[in-house]
Amino acid sequence: MGLLASSGAVSRSRRRAGQLVRRVTGRWPSGPLTGTLPLPTAGEIARLESRNVDSVLAALGAAGIRHFLIPRPEPHNVHLGIAESDALALLDALTHAAPAAHVSWAAESGWRTAVAGAARASITDRPTILWIHHDQRVRTRADARDAARGVAVELWRPGQSGDLEAPTQNPYASVVSLRTPPVIAQARTGRRVATLPAFATPDIGEVRFPVDAAYLWVDGADPQWQRRRDDALRDLGGPAESMDASRFRQHDELRYSLRSLSMFAPWIRHVYLVTDGQAPPWLDRSCTRLTLIDHRELMGDAGRLPTFNSHALAARLHHIDGLADHFVYLNDDVFFGRRTGAELWFAGNGQPRFHNTATKVEPGDLDDLTPHAAARNHTLEIVRRLTGRERRRNLQHGPHAFSKQLLLELEALLPDEFSRTWHNQVRRSDDLVVEWLHHQYGYCTGRAVDSRVVRYEYVNIGQPDVTEVLERIRQAMPHTLCLNDGTGPNPAELRARIVRDFLRTTFPTPSEFELGSALEA
DSSP states (O other), rough: OOOOHHHHHHHHHHHHHHHHHHSSOOTTTTSSSOSSSSOOOOHHHHHHHHHHHHHHHHHHHHEEEEOEEEEEOOOSSSSSEEEEGGGGHHHHHTTSSOOOOEEEETTTTEEEEEEEHHHHHOOOOOOOEEESSTTOOOOSSSIIIIIIIEEEEEEEEOOGGGGGEEEEEOSSSSEEETTSSSSEEEOOTTTEEEGGGTTSSOOOOOOOSSOOOEEEEOOOHHHHHHHHHHHHHHTTSOOOGGGGGGGGGGSSHHHHHHHHHHHHOOOOEEEEEEEEEEETTTTOOOOOEEEEEHHHHHHHHHHHHOOHHHHHTTGGGGGOOOOOEEEEEEEEEEEEOOOGGGTBBBBBSSSSSSEEEEEOOOOOOOOGGHHHHHHHHHHHHHHHHHHHHOOEEEEOSSSSEEHHHOOOOOOOOHHHHHHHHHHHOOOTTTTOOOOHHHHHHHHHTTTTTEEEEOOOOEEEESSHHHHHHHHHHHTTTOOOOEEEHHHHHHOOOHHHHHHHHHHHHHOOOOOBBBTTOOOOO
């Protein structure tokens, strides 16, 4: 590159860059995560990334610089490789580009951002990656990676016999030769880009199939819904333990869950929102990435309506018309806390991944358990009968990855169990808990994968220490987070205030699922 540092300076720069990367796990203004830009929505990400890729490719072409695409799935940015010796020529070409391109890099003195012309004179050590983008406000690697959606230009270093050595890890090759004739590949933005044969074939671990999301949502404060509930309870003979008000209370969580999905899971193709004839007033029903599914459409003639049983609804999701063969099922109290890739929930061969917690479902008399806990034990009994095996560890209350084909197979295998669950209007001890059945049966038959890579937090907002717990979590956001309205002494008003304050600060950027005129209450 012509501007070299000593090996000690390089080591210090790498060490500091590594420390920065370890800190950048989420985004919170009062913690060590000092990103300053609002995170973009999925649509904005696509536009930013496409603009940045076009700018870099134009500069590379103008300078006649040989380059190659290094395919990386979400949550990675678009990566391009060039010879380290061509870095100054790239900066020269970017200097004359319009609009002005900005460059960010991990310098020995810390993270730096400058317009391309100033960067040329400022790079005095030996960075491994130049992040090219168009936002001068970038202050951290998180900004360059997420908010500005910069292109990562890897500076490959000279090796033996004119080969180039990778400055950072990738799944494909550590050494390449630019003497190899180029081939054409397609970047995630849709642009066709030159690359080398070593990078032309996708890695087997990449998710190359569409993934949708399906939410269950209800507004328990809706008077019409409350009348339907009360009528159903009278017909059933009185109150049910599974109808506790906290299960249906909402603090606008869906708005922020969709924001988190838009910011941190842009690989989700389409969102299906299952409701009982309801929709929040802020929801943009014309959003092309969203479809509302009424309970009547979901259940058809298969179950009994109205239903207040999430087990019944979840066990029908695979019948949604148009739903992808691979989808994630979420409740509105589940949030994505950092940028993720579909590979956290699916293997490249299509197998869903499931995630357990350290807690266990203890054996017990079904009569002594809540309906939900009893239903889990009932489901485990079915798994034992089908496979001779079981796992008693609880599942994370986060996104559940499903295979539509596996669910259809289970429905054909257990028609009476599915039908009984669909007809239970409230949770019953003989319900199927479909995520438990799907994951454990799928694992035992080679169609699901046990995974331990997702960082997850569960918070009961009813507990007195919830503010302290959220303060700890916000310093290093997990991949997924559940804010559950569980048992505890906190009054409803306090729960609402704590949850809304946390969510508004954590997910401040409106998503494409919201009406532009819909103000937050």
